[in-house]
Amino acid sequence: MKDRDNTLSRRRFLKFGSYGLLAVPVAGLGWTTTAKAMERLSEDDPAAQALNYVHDASAAAGHPAYEEGQTCLNCLLYTDASAQDWGPCSVFPGKLVSANGWCTAWVAR
Template identity: 45%
Template sequence: MKTASSSKRTLLKTLLLMLPAALFGQRLSAQERLSEEDQMAKILLYVHDAKEVDISNSAASRYQSSQDCSNCLLFQNSGDEEWAPCSIFQNKLVNKNGWCSAWVLKS
């Protein structure tokens, strides 16, 4: 039969082992928003608002007004959140109203 002190010790050890996960788990899952100034964002012409696509740029010639991140295959949203990870930008968060030249229609 365990004594009260050994049960407390076991509980304390368990809590100490869980502490790093509690402290850092949320930070590890928290992601940063993609900046339009990010090197990859510039290469792929990413903008937070698809209405701001520079259509004078030949690389944006395939842009159509119906295209934005919310209907892109690479946009990894699980609901209706405004910002969600994009697989092309190393899972940084992009705006659902954004656009980049890697846009692919979600089926």
């Protein structure tokens, strides 16, 4: 009788172990969608105002630190260069900035 209990335990262990292995890839699907849920940075945001962030770099032409051609898309801090419209920036975590935007934290890529 003990042999039979051990066999059932082994079977049960293998059965639940395989369920656990199947659940791991499914659990990862929820993690990949969080980046898409980020909201766009507003020009009225206090952090954006502190760094003179604008959605359109041409609006920063009067700022002394701005040089022609500087945009978020060609900034080192713009962390996803493949994002052509809005993308993440390490200066504004959890927010998306305009690829055509500019702020005083701009660093050449």
